Amino acid sequence: MLDRVGIVGVGHLAGYLVEGLARARPDLEVVLSPRNVDRSAQLATRYGASVAEDNQAVCDVADVVLVTTRPGDVEGVCRALGFRAGQTVVSTAAGVPLSVLAPAVAPAAAVRAMPLTCSAIGRSPTLLLPDDPVARDFFELLGTVHSVDDDAQFTPASAIGAYYGWIYALMDDVIAWCASAGVPETTARDLVLETTRGAAEMALHHSSRELSDLLDSLATPGGITRQGLQALERTGSLAAWIEALEALLPKLDGGALKGE
Numbered sequence: 198m199l200d201r202v203g204i205v206g207v208g209h210l211a212g213y214l215v216e217g218l219a220r221a222r223p224d225l226e227v228v229l230s231p232r233n234v235d236r237s238a239q240l241a242t243r244y245g246a247s248v249a250e251d252n253q254a255v256c257d258v259a260d261v262v263l264v265t266t267r268p269g270d271v272e273g274v275c276r277a278l279g280f281r282a283g284q285t286v287v288s289t290a291a292g293v294p295l296s297v298l299a300p301a302v303a304p305a306a307a308v309r310a311m312p313l314t315c316s317a318i319g320r321s322p323t324l325l326l327p328d329d330p331v332a333r334d335f336f337e338l339l340g341t342v343h344s345v346d347d348d349a350q351f352t353p354a355s356a357i358g359a360y361y362g363w364i365y366a367l368m369d370d371v372i373a374w375c376a377s378a379g380v381p382e383t384t385a386r387d388l389v390l391e392t393t394r395g396a397a398e399m400a401l402h403h404s405s406r407e408l409s410d411l412l413d414s415l416a417t418p419g420g421i422t423r424q425g426l427q428a429l430e431r432t433g434s435l436a437a438w439i440e441a442l443e444a445l446l447p448k449l450d451g452g453a454l455k456g457e
């Protein structure tokens with residue numbers, strides 16, 4: 198069983214991961230890199246993590262090391278550290294392929310992951326490459342795990358991490374519209390968030406039904422859903438989401454390392 202997890206790069210994502218780990222496995226020892234002194238100290242106090250003397254001290258004690266620095270820093274940070282065989286090193290960086298990560302962390306096992314901030318509440322669908330059993334057990338503490346076969350699959354699948362953020366933007370606009378039309382703010386918020394959750398849970402529940410079939414069953418001719426859909430299609434609003442995903446691919450396909 199996993200006893201100690203180390204985190205090198207204590208920024209936004211690390212905070213959510215630490216929160217989720219404290220919820221899921223309060224007995225798990227979490228050791229943080231010291232570079233961001235205030236943030237690490239705050240997480241240590243709030244969630245019972247500890248702060249190491251330096252990055253190497255994090256690696257020395259951890260069974261699994263999460264490297265949660267920005268993409269351009271990952272390879273340099275890893276090459277400066279000594280890892281050991283039997284250890285698992287997970288990079289969460291978008292756009293850093295296994296071919297770059299693996300030699301930088303050898304002889305440890307190299308893994309790519311794309312957890313979401315909802316790791317904090319144990320609901321992250323985390324993308325994983327390869328399907329390393331230690332990394333799988335670890336991320337299942339924070340939600341569900343979906344492994345892919347290679348970097349070519351990881352690239353488009355990791356764009357869904359950005360889609361996760363766009364959903365907030367969409368919901369925020371719809372809440373604001375609803376509130377400006379006179380619906381009490383808290384009602385508008387609950388209605389929009391719970392409707393979004395309801396749609397996702399309905400589709401998950403009916404796993405063998407096409408989403409288009411679920412949509413057809415509620416978008417009756419002459420009804421308001423159909424009318425609104427036609428407006429979204431006419432204005433290219435749905436196509437814009439696909440364009441936005443497509444536009445991420447060069448960066449996710451190694452471009453982040455070239456500063457693109």
Ligand SMILES: NC(=O)c1ccc[n+]([C@@H]2O[C@H](COP(=O)([O-])OP(=O)(O)OC[C@H]3O[C@@H](n4cnc5c(N)ncnc54)[C@H](OP(=O)(O)O)[C@@H]3O)[C@@H](O)[C@H]2O)c1
Pocket residue numbers: 205206207208209210211230232233252265266267268270274289290291311312313314358
């Ligand atoms: N945010 C998300 O929701 C999310 C989700 C999935 C994946 N990711 C990926 O996860 C990584 C982290 O994202 P983030 O949003 O948490 O970024 P972030 O807030 O910028 O955190 C990165 C942290 O790494 C630190 N760092 C840089 N060099 C270091 C070193 N040599 N030793 C120790 N720490 C070092 C940075 O410190 P300084 O600020 O002092 O440079 C910073 O605190 C990125 O690669 C991103 O692509 C993020």
